[in-house]
Amino acid sequence: MSKIAVETRELTKKFGDFTAVDHITMSIEEGAVYGFLGPNGSGKSTTIRMLCGLLAPTSGAGLVLGMDLAREGRKIKNQVGYMSQKFSLYPEMTVLENLELYSGLYGLRGVQKEQRIEQMLVLAGLQGREDEQTRLLSGGWRQRLALGCAILHRPRILFLDEPTSGVDPRARRLFWDIIYDLAADGTTVMVTTHFMDEAEHCDRVAFIYFGALIADDTPAKLKKLIPGKLFEVESENGFELLGRLQRGEAGSIIDSYFFGKKLHLLVEKESSIENEEIFRGAVVNEIAPSMEDVFTYLVKKESGKELGGGRISGTGEARLNINAVASKEG
Ligand SMILES: Nc1ncnc2c1ncn2[C@@H]1O[C@H](COP(=O)(O)OP(=O)(O)O)[C@@H](O)[C@H]1O
Numbered sequence: 342m343s344k345i346a347v348e349t350r351e352l353t354k355k356f357g358d359f360t361a362v363d364h365i366t367m368s369i370e371e372g373a374v375y376g377f378l379g380p381n382g383s384g385k386s387t388t389i390r391m392l393c394g395l396l397a398p399t400s401g402a403g404l405v406l407g408m409d410l411a412r413e414g415r416k417i418k419n420q421v422g423y424m425s426q427k428f429s430l431y432p433e434m435t436v437l438e439n440l441e442l443y444s445g446l447y448g449l450r451g452v453q454k455e456q457r458i459e460q461m462l463v464l465a466g467l468q469g470r471e472d473e474q475t476r477l478l479s480g481g482w483r484q485r486l487a488l489g490c491a492i493l494h495r496p497r498i499l500f501l502d503e504p505t506s507g508v509d510p511r512a513r514r515l516f517w518d519i520i521y522d523l524a525a526d527g528t529t530v531m532v533t534t535h536f537m538d539e540a541e542h543c544d545r546v547a548f549i550y551f552g553a554l555i556a557d558d559t560p561a562k563l564k565k566l567i568p569g570k571l572f573e574v575e576s577e578n579g580f581e582l583l584g585r586l587q588r589g590e591a592g593s594i595i596d597s598y599f600f601g602k603k604l605h606l607l608v609e610k611e612s613s614i615e616n617e618e619i620f621r622g623a624v625v626n627e628i629a630p631s632m633e634d635v636f637t638y639l640v641k642k643e644s645g646k647e648l649g650g651g652r653i654s655g656t657g658e659a660r661l662n663i664n665a666v667a668s669k670e671g
């Protein structure tokens with residue numbers, strides 16, 4: 342049986358009367374890449390900061406690498422790797438100076454320090470650029486340097502808080518290659534993101550919504566939560582078609598929403614919609630659900646919003662656009 346790197350029970354954080362993290366119970370296996378997804382303000386950073394020993398929980402319990410969140414925060418902080426949402430690099434310092442500073446914080450010395458810095462320069466692709474000022478690096482380089490700084494001490498677990506926001510797609514791919522390499526070497530990685538395509542890369546994905554965990558499983562199993570079949574519809578009159586669907590002009594439709602320029606229709610399992618009159622002139626294809634379809638479905642279900650209402654819609658741009666400030670009562 343695999344070992345557990347993180348385990349929480351009813352982990353909760355309140356700020357005054359406001360519950361930012363609401364009784365989260367989860368576990369992460371050692372060596373897994375665990376994706377933590379949710380809209381802005383849903384409690385991702387607060388959860389991560391508790392797991393890193395930076396913020397004391399209000400109630401509930403948790404173990405990180407066997408250490409107790411409530412009592413051993415300082416020990417946890419020194420042993421985990423953490424890359425915060427705002428990469429904590431010193432912009433006025435050079436690449437090498439940043440790496441040296443973090444080596445010092447982790448207590449690395451002598452040959453070991455030299456070796457680790459060299460390895461991190463290779464990992465970040467920054468060999469030969471040691472003397473460049475950090476603020477002059479582009480987003481992707483800064484991101485990889487920040488990662489290098491976060492893992493200088495070879496942490497067994499790494500917490501990444503939206504590491505890929507604000508970097509271009511190529512840099513994002515490069516970054517994920519590094520994450521896979523680390524996981525293959527046995528490092529446990531917990532990563533928050535609002536990029537749905539990145540969720541597909543995770544061994545396991547948890548959805549957090551208004552501070553609560555609303556799903557937690559492998560991407561393949563999460564996709565099976567969607568009832569029925571999913572169709573993609575390309576039509577010149579998308580808006581009009583969506584309006585008619587939402588007024589119930591076609592049978593057996595569970596939900597319909599925009600996904601980029603196309604429509605996605607969730608249809609009861611036994612039925613077929615291709616021959617319905619309403620779709621004449623449109624291109625209709627059955628498709629496999631993406632993680633964004635899963636999330637759209639789960640959020641509507643969770644918030645009690647009527648399916649079919651289409652008030653929460655996918656963007657088709659593989660990015661969460663569901664706004665957590667929208668009232669939960671809807
Ligand atoms: N120190 C704090 N004091 C008060 N409210 C906070 C504090 N930190 C976070 N919050 C609130 O908690 C909620 C969750 O925030 P956060 O964990 O940063 O969400 P996410 O990372 O998912 O965007 C937000 O509504 C945020 O405003």
Ligand SMILES: [Mg+2]
Pocket residue numbers: 385386387426502503
């Ligand atoms: Mg955050």
